Amino acid sequence: xxxxxxxxxxxxxxxxxxxxxxxxxxxxxxxxxxxxxxxxxxxxxxxxxxxxxxxxxxxxxxxxxxxxxxxxxxxxxxxxxxxxxxxxxxxxxxxxxxxxxxxxxxxxxxxxxxxxxxxxxxxxxxxxxxxxxxxxxxxxxxxxxxxxxxxxxxxxxxxxxxx
Amino acid sequence: xxxxxxxxxxxxxxxxxxxxxxxxxxxxxxxxxxxxxxxxxxxxxxxxxxxxxxxxxxxxxxxxxxxxxxxxxxxxxxxxxxxxxxxxxxxxxxxxxxxxxxxxxxxxxxxxxxxxxxxxxxxxxxxxxxxxxxxxxxxxxxxxxxxxxxxxxxxxxxxxxxxxxxxxxxxxxxxxxxxxxxxxxxxxxxxxxxxxxxxxxxxxxxxxxxxxxxxxxxxxxxxxxxxxxxxxxxxxxxxxxxxxxxxxxxxxxxxxxxxxxxxxxxxxxxxxxxxxxxxxxxxxxxxxxxxxxxxxxxxxxxxxxxxxxxxxxxxxxxxxxxxxxxxxxxxxxxxxxxxxxxxxxxxxxxxxxxxxxxxxxxxxxxxxxxxxxxxxxxxxxxxxxxxxxxxxxxxxxxxxxxxxxxxxxxxxxxxxxxxx
Numbered sequence: 001x002x003x004x005x006x007x008x009x010x011x012x013x014x015x016x017x018x019x020x021x022x023x024x025x026x027x028x029x030x031x032x033x034x035x036x037x038x039x040x041x042x043x044x045x046x047x048x049x050x051x052x053x054x055x056x057x058x059x060x061x062x063x064x065x066x067x068x069x070x071x072x073x074x075x076x077x078x079x080x081x082x083x084x085x086x087x088x089x090x091x092x093x094x095x096x097x098x099x100x101x102x103x104x105x106x107x108x109x110x111x112x113x114x115x116x117x118x119x120x121x122x123x124x125x126x127x128x129x130x131x132x133x134x135x136x137x138x139x140x141x142x143x144x145x146x147x148x149x150x151x152x153x154x155x156x157x158x159x160x161x162x163x
Numbered sequence: 164x165x166x167x168x169x170x171x172x173x174x175x176x177x178x179x180x181x182x183x184x185x186x187x188x189x190x191x192x193x194x195x196x197x198x199x200x201x202x203x204x205x206x207x208x209x210x211x212x213x214x215x216x217x218x219x220x221x222x223x224x225x226x227x228x229x230x231x232x233x234x235x236x237x238x239x240x241x242x243x244x245x246x247x248x249x250x251x252x253x254x255x256x257x258x259x260x261x262x263x264x265x266x267x268x269x270x271x272x273x274x275x276x277x278x279x280x281x282x283x284x285x286x287x288x289x290x291x292x293x294x295x296x297x298x299x300x301x302x303x304x305x306x307x308x309x310x311x312x313x314x315x316x317x318x319x320x321x322x323x324x325x326x327x328x329x330x331x332x333x334x335x336x337x338x339x340x341x342x343x344x345x346x347x348x349x350x351x352x353x354x355x356x357x358x359x360x361x362x363x364x365x366x367x368x369x370x371x372x373x374x375x376x377x378x379x380x381x382x383x384x385x386x387x388x389x390x391x392x393x394x395x396x397x398x399x400x401x402x403x404x405x406x407x408x409x410x411x412x413x414x415x416x417x418x419x420x421x422x423x424x425x426x427x428x429x430x431x432x433x434x435x436x437x438x439x440x441x442x443x444x445x446x447x448x449x450x451x452x453x454x455x456x457x458x459x460x461x462x463x464x465x466x467x468x469x470x471x472x473x474x475x476x477x478x479x480x481x482x483x484x485x486x487x488x489x490x491x492x493x494x495x496x497x498x499x500x501x502x503x504x505x506x507x508x509x510x511x512x513x514x515x516x517x518x519x520x521x522x523x524x525x526x527x528x529x530x531x532x533x534x535x536x537x538x539x540x541x542x543x544x545x546x547x548x549x550x551x552x553x554x555x556x557x558x559x560x561x562x563x564x565x566x567x568x569x570x571x572x573x574x575x576x577x578x579x580x581x582x583x
Contacts, residue, residue, distance in 0.1 A: 015406070018535075018536060021535040021536060022531065022532070022535050024535075025204045025531055025534055025535040026531060028203065028204045028205070028206060029200060029203050029204050029531065032203040032204075032206065033203055036203075047206045048203075048206050048207060048208055049206070050207060050208045052208075
């Protein structure tokens with residue numbers, strides 16, 4: 001396309017092209033306006049793709065990695081056996097575990113006395129979930145709106161993680 | 164001056180206030196409407212977050228945004244830049260807003276309403292008759308014109324006052340001590356030279372066609388019919404002048420295809436760059452008032468003003484189709500002495516509604532132009548003004564003359580041919 005090539009005469013007349021532009025914008029206007037009306041929005045699909053965020057939310061995929069969760073047994077204690085697999089594999093080193101000896105008759109020998117995930121340092125890579133040998137750690141909470149009033153609230157403890 | 168004269172003056176004051184309040188509220192609404200319309204054109208939702216938490220979270224499609232905008236702007240700092248001419252800087256928005264309201268003074272918004280008091284015995288008026296027995300008041304026949312000022316030089320007044328609007332722009336731009344504002348003002352001046360003559364010339368065709376510079380006379384004559392069916396609206400008798408007038412009008416109100424004085428992408432905001440707070444609001448408001456002004460001018464001069472096609476104060480008439488309904492011959496009107504007055508009142512109400520409908524339609528259409536067309540370049544505007552619009556406006560004058568002569572000569576023949 002040569003930049004200096006003159007437009008054909010009917011284009012240089014302005015009006016036909018101006019009216020064509022008018023037609024396009026008016027079409028958008030009318031379709032979207034009718035699409036917003038309560039009755040007609042079943043018939044006419046509006047072209048607006050906006051999601052009104054705080055009120056409506058986009059559906060989150062099941063594979064989406066959100067905040068951590070510790071799976072629990074029927075009695076409510078966590079399935080974690082404090083094997084340190086997740087803490088070892090974690091590239092950001094954000095998992096701190098303190099192990100304790102479980103009492104007699106408990107399902108496992110060890111249990112976590114402390115299990116802290118620092119979400120400031122976490123990169124949400126999901127390696128800890130893959131490393132977990134006993135089905136304890138998950139990232140399927142779909143919780144993305146993690147906001148707190150102070151930084152130390154972002155260190156999630158055992159109590160907050162068990163779900 | 165009798166009672167009638169006093170009543171006329173009172174009514175004119177009333178219409179002036181009505182125009183002022185109407186235009187003010189419409190301009191305020193248009194700030195919201197424009198944003199909403201723009202968003203729909205661009206497949207967005209637009210403003211919908213401003214709310215009033217009274218009983219529940221009221222949003223009303225963002226209708227509170229104009230209020231929020233106004234409150235925000237009024238509480239902002241009123242900033243005058245260093246080295247600016249303070250008096251001129253303050254005066255510019257006042258001139259802009261004030262002058263843009265003046266032009267509405269000659270716009271009629273409904274047809275004349277004739278009240279024949281003498282035909283109506285006071286006792287037959289249902290409610291009012293008890294308070295104002297006709298004999299006690301001795302009112303003569305009275306014609307209400309819905310127009311603040313019925314000037315014989317209406318169109319010239321419109322042209323004169325709307326040309327003065329550019330003073331606000333120039334004063335604002337020159338007094339701001341800012342290079343971008345200065346450029347904006349220069350562009351406004353230059354643009355004015357390119358459109359002003361053409362604007363006057365394309366209205367000459369209209370003046371010729373309707374034989375008057377009085378706006379209400381022009382609107383009145385647009386109620387006549389061509390070939391017994393076509394209403395003689397300006398857009399039908401003067402299609403070329405209509406296109407040219409819209410082009411020149413868009414240049415005059417500095418809206419988008421010709422918004423060079425503002426030119427956001429080139430000179431930031433142009434002439435009102437150094438304005439903030441309430442003064443900025445006045446400039447913005449003046450812009451919307453001018454938009455309404457152009458819509459009103461288009462309605463009044465080219466779309467029959469308050470005319471409802473084929474309907475007027477005396478009846479419904481389409482000669483070509485043989486429809487001829489006269490109000491005063493209706494059985495209901497003959498039964499009741501006030502019947503004709505009620506029908507006339509309803510017709511005037513309908514005419515007012517028609518006028519508002521046309522006005523709002525053209526406001527929306529003009530806003531659509533803003534979100535449709537790109538801005539012309541500086542030299543393109545001048546070329547368009549001088550080399551396209553001006554010659555075409557002159558051609559239009561000649562064409563109008565030819566059409567008027569042909570009409571005078573062949574009107575009886577056509578009437579005989581079509582048989583009405």
